[in-house]
Amino acid sequence: MQPNLLSLLRCPVTRSSLELQVISKSQRVYEDQTVEIVETGLLFGKDQWCYPIIGGIPRLIVEASLVYEDFMQKHLPDFQARKTAIQQQYPGLLQYVEKKNRKTRKSFTQEWGLFNYEEDKVWDADTTGMLNRFLQETDENRETLRGKLILDAGCGNGLLNQLVAECGATILGMDFSQSIERAWQKNRFSNALFIQGDVQYPPVSFEAFDIVHSSGVLICTNNTELSFSCIDPCVKQGGKMSVWLYHPRKDFVHNTFNFIRKYTSRLPLKFQYYLYLVTIFPVSWLVKKIKGNPQNRREMMIDILDWFSPEFRWEHRPDESASWFSKRQYSSVKVTTSEVFGFNMTGIKNQ
Numbered sequence: 001m002q003p004n005l006l007s008l009l010r011c012p013v014t015r016s017s018l019e020l021q022v023i024s025k026s027q028r029v030y031e032d033q034t035v036e037i038v039e040t041g042l043l044f045g046k047d048q049w050c051y052p053i054i055g056g057i058p059r060l061i062v063e064a065s066l067v068y069e070d071f072m073q074k075h076l077p078d079f080q081a082r083k084t085a086i087q088q089q090y091p092g093l094l095q096y097v098e099k100k101n102r103k104t105r106k107s108f109t110q111e112w113g114l115f116n117y118e119e120d121k122v123w124d125a126d127t128t129g130m131l132n133r134f135l136q137e138t139d140e141n142r143e144t145l146r147g148k149l150i151l152d153a154g155c156g157n158g159l160l161n162q163l164v165a166e167c168g169a170t171i172l173g174m175d176f177s178q179s180i181e182r183a184w185q186k187n188r189f190s191n192a193l194f195i196q197g198d199v200q201y202p203p204v205s206f207e208a209f210d211i212v213h214s215s216g217v218l219i220c221t222n223n224t225e226l227s228f229s230c231i232d233p234c235v236k237q238g239g240k241m242s243v244w245l246y247h248p249r250k251d252f253v254h255n256t257f258n259f260i261r262k263y264t265s266r267l268p269l270k271f272q273y274y275l276y277l278v279t280i281f282p283v284s285w286l287v288k289k290i291k292g293n294p295q296n297r298r299e300m301m302i303d304i305l306d307w308f309s310p311e312f313r314w315e316h317r318p319d320e321s322a323s324w325f326s327k328r329q330y331s332s333v334k335v336t337t338s339e340v341f342g343f344n345m346t347g348i349k350n351q
Helices: 003-008 069-075 079-089 093-113 127-138 159-166 179-186 224-234 252-264 269-278 280-290 297-308 318-327
Strands: 019-029 034-044 050-054 149-153 170-175 192-196 209-215 235-246 330-338 342-349
Touching: 003 034, 050 069, 069 079, 079 093, 093 179, 093 269, 093 297, 127 159, 127 209, 127 235, 127 330, 127 342, 149 159, 149 224, 159 170, 159 179, 159 192, 170 179, 179 192, 209 224, 224 235, 224 318, 235 318, 235 330, 252 269, 252 297, 269 280, 269 297, 280 297, 318 330, 318 342
Parallel strands: 149 170, 149 209, 170 192, 209 235
Antiparallel strands: 019 034, 034 050, 235 342, 330 342
């Protein structure tokens, strides 16, 4: 973690600023400069809340004391007392959040764990295509991005964040799966920052970001509009919200797949992987090759896992999502891109 990131971070529960305790530091060489980072440490909020920094990444998920319990016990002498105090003051919160997130966190960790940064494309797009798609979705260009502060709520493999940073923006990539670790390790730009966080408990300062972008993430939470409402406060007055969502389709295969996933998504994730590998993958590979699709095997499998493995996969119409913007006083609400599986919508937060 770069020390200058601290001013943007907040406790995801109490919304308090965080105090940093450094355990170890290191140097990270980026393309533009060498930066001293906090390699391991602790972040303290109000009401006994505490979060670890592991491998240079702030782990600001509510359930951090459960997921990273071994680290906390090793580095925090009063950890058990803190945990007990939290459970007494916030009964059931840790267990609720861990249960809500456990399967989704593991699902996307498995999915992006397949990604090869040197060889694979993201959703059929090379780096130029990825950046152009982002610019179209957010209704921006390379020049307007320069100097902006952007939150990517659900950054996945983090490759897009590097492309945006190269345009001169400072972009904070947030994801609550372990994919955030590879995203941080592969990052080449000092103005691309990464944290582990939950879109329903965003651990960042409110009204701080020029653009909050969430692509294909909110629809994989337990309630899409609830998740939208949770990241909405992060947009500054006059700033922009941008979300990409699935939409319903009148397509037999599409709806059959959605019906199947209602049942298969409940199975253990490792079993799902091999189930799809021997059933859906061979058919998908054959059909795509006949159609001339250039995807490699990993890319095809990532597509399959992205559809079938997440616990939640909601679909929404543009008029429905436009109402979410309107209820929260956004203007200039519009669909910026529309494709086979979904669409992107943006709005400007009124002054």
